[in-house]
Amino acid sequence: MEAFAKAEKLDFRYSDDDRLVLSGLDISFEEGEFTAVLGHNGCGKSTLAKHMNAILLPSGGAVYIDGIDTKDEDKIFDIRQKVGMVFQNPDNQIVASIVEEDVAFALENLGVEPSEIRRRVDEALKAVNMYEYRNHAPHQLSGGQKQRVAIAGIIAMRPKCIVMDEPTAMLDPVGRKEVMATVKRLNEEYGITIILITHYMEEAAKCRRVIVMDKGKILLDDTPSEVFSQVELMKSVGLDVPQVTELVYELNKSGLKLDTHIITEEECADALIELLS
Amino acid sequence: MTILKTENLNYVYSQGTPFEKTAVRNVNLEIEKGEFVGIIGHTGSGKSTLIQHFNGLLRPFSGKIYLDGKDIWADKSQIRQVRFRVGLVFQYPEYQIFEETVYRDIAFGPKNMGLSEQETDRRVRATAERVGIPSDMLEKSPFELSGGEKRRVAIAGVMAMEPEILILDEPTAGLDPKGRELILNQIKEYHKTMGCTVLLVSHSMEDVARYASKLLVMNRAEVFCFDSTAEVFRRSAEIEKIGLSVPQIIRVFNILREKGIDIADDVYTVKYAKEKILEYMKSGGKLQ
Numbered sequence: 001m002e003a004f005a006k007a008e009k010l011d012f013r014y015s016d017d018d019r020l021v022l023s024g025l026d027i028s029f030e031e032g033e034f035t036a037v038l039g040h041n042g043c044g045k046s047t048l049a050k051h052m053n054a055i056l057l058p059s060g061g062a063v064y065i066d067g068i069d070t071k072d073e074d075k076i077f078d079i080r081q082k083v084g085m086v087f088q089n090p091d092n093q094i095v096a097s098i099v100e101e102d103v104a105f106a107l108e109n110l111g112v113e114p115s116e117i118r119r120r121v122d123e124a125l126k127a128v129n130m131y132e133y134r135n136h137a138p139h140q141l142s143g144g145q146k147q148r149v150a151i152a153g154i155i156a157m158r159p160k161c162i163v164m165d166e167p168t169a170m171l172d173p174v175g176r177k178e179v180m181a182t183v184k185r186l187n188e189e190y191g192i193t194i195i196l197i198t199h200y201m202e203e204a205a206k207c208r209r210v211i212v213m214d215k216g217k218i219l220l221d222d223t224p225s226e227v228f229s230q231v232e233l234m235k236s237v238g239l240d241v242p243q244v245t246e247l248v249y250e251l252n253k254s255g256l257k258l259d260t261h262i263i264t265e266e267e268c269a270d271a272l273i274e275l276l277s
Numbered sequence: 278m279t280i281l282k283t284e285n286l287n288y289v290y291s292q293g294t295p296f297e298k299t300a301v302r303n304v305n306l307e308i309e310k311g312e313f314v315g316i317i318g319h320t321g322s323g324k325s326t327l328i329q330h331f332n333g334l335l336r337p338f339s340g341k342i343y344l345d346g347k348d349i350w351a352d353k354s355q356i357r358q359v360r361f362r363v364g365l366v367f368q369y370p371e372y373q374i375f376e377e378t379v380y381r382d383i384a385f386g387p388k389n390m391g392l393s394e395q396e397t398d399r400r401v402r403a404t405a406e407r408v409g410i411p412s413d414m415l416e417k418s419p420f421e422l423s424g425g426e427k428r429r430v431a432i433a434g435v436m437a438m439e440p441e442i443l444i445l446d447e448p449t450a451g452l453d454p455k456g457r458e459l460i461l462n463q464i465k466e467y468h469k470t471m472g473c474t475v476l477l478v479s480h481s482m483e484d485v486a487r488y489a490s491k492l493l494v495m496n497r498a499e500v501f502c503f504d505s506t507a508e509v510f511r512r513s514a515e516i517e518k519i520g521l522s523v524p525q526i527i528r529v530f531n532i533l534r535e536k537g538i539d540i541a542d543d544v545y546t547v548k549y550a551k552e553k554i555l556e557y558m559k560s561g562g563k564l565q
Binding site: 039040041042088142143166169170172173174175199201202238239240242243244246247250251254265266268269272273275276277 | 321520521
């Protein structure tokens with residue numbers, strides 16, 4: 001299958017005399033995939049994300065979205081309709097004073113028929129469980145609710161892919177759960193490709209694929225259990241692993257031989273029960 | 278010795294309007310000098326409203342706040358002194374940086390306190406070093422720094438006032454794991470060397486579990502519990518019921534005990550979990 005999004009030997013620098021933020025990066029994302037991208041601040045992950053809908057253009061190499069080269073200026077709106085972006089701060093993404101008007105904003109700009117706008121806005125708000133709040137003012141909502149409205153604004157455009165740059169960083173645990181459940185459903189029920197940049201290891205542990213970036217390159221690209229089993233490598237690039245993975249690592253240092261691929265509570269409890277009883 | 282005490286503290290927002298909301302209800306607390314207290318609770322539980330009472334930014338609707346045994350509102354003209362003694366670092370403090378250089382931003386608080394130039398200079402340099410800001414960075418504009426560096430400069434600005442009580446509202450929000458650990462370790466170090474009292478508001482249970490010796494859990498404007506970290510996490514089922522999560526390691530140990538393994542019920546850090554498991558194995562003769 002042809003990859004939905006693909007970067008080939010991607011180089012990027014912000015200005016000519018600056019250092020390379022991305023260097024010779026090769027990566028591809030299949031349609032329908034759910035991928036987490038990890039890396040410490042400054043590793044280039046947000047820069048990569050901004051290449052996915054042509055906010056940034058490569059300094060070298062190329063990025064293809066659904067077969068379209070992002071350097072093709074005539075196709076830039078096609079690309080942005082295919083790939084939506086959600087950012088960290090929900091307050092910076094909401095423009096209207098009523099929730100449903102905010103969700104309709106992009107559709108109005110695209111010149112979609114009013115009846116079709118109505119249909120899509122309702123559908124998008126239902127998809128993120130915010131339909132009841134359609135007549136609320138955004139400032140009356142919690143952070144998690146605002147972030148879900150921002151996501152509804154994106155899905156109303158019917159994108160094939162959503163790139164999320166730390167969408168839960170400013171939310172409390174309840175808001176984080178709401179947003180993560182929404183994103184998961186969009187992926188499973190609507191088949192939307194998700195690229196999730198996050199600092200929360202437990203969110204990454206739930207994805208099917210985890211990419212670790214360091215110094216503008218891809219360091220690891222594997223399943224969460226393979227990635228997190230490399231505890232020392234992860235810590236050396238300023239990242240963390242789930243508590244249970246760390247516990248297994250620590251116990252093994254004391255001479256036990258537990259499976260290093262444990263990343264969930266259940267797996268950890270099962271292994272410990274076997275060990276202790 | 279009690280350094281901070283509240284008595285039947287109540288606070289209501291927008292009183293007399295349809296949006297009236299009790300944000301803090303009947304809070305009675307006694308915080309000991311030198312303690313490191315973690316404050317947790319979901320959004321809207323009253324954490325931020327509560328801590329803004331501790332340095333007199335908010336005046337209680339009813340009830341009293343005592344700092345070192347003195348009612349802070351007994352003499353309104355003294356409230357400025359209270360703000361020097363109780364330092365408050367807000368969420369995203371880097372948005373409050375305004376000075377032209379890092380040095381001047383950190384010096385702002387000490388200068389306001391009326392300290393001599395010499396003492397201000399000593400404190401700026403000592404605090405910068407404490408939060409890992411190299412001396413050549415002091416003459417830079419704070420806006421040239423990275424997000425994590427700006428955050429540390431903003432925290433240093435409050436630390437340089439050397440408050441007896443340092444309160445931080447989610448100092449690690451939005452940082453990567455390395456940045457989180459760096460800031461928390463610096464706060465811990467400050468707590469240790471200055472012997473001051475620290476109150477840390479956080480959404481991260483893992484973080485408060487590692488750093489705080491006592492936890493204050495807020496729920497629906499009230500104190501849900503205030504106890505040692507181990508005692509609070511022993512009530513993990515109730516804590517989850519009010520919509521908070523507990524560290525992963527606690528949930529694992531809960532499963533173990535449900536399955537009939539007789540192991541400690543106050544395990545909340547990886548280090549302690551490791552000890553307990555190895556101990557259990559030794560006592561069961563499974564490990565020599």
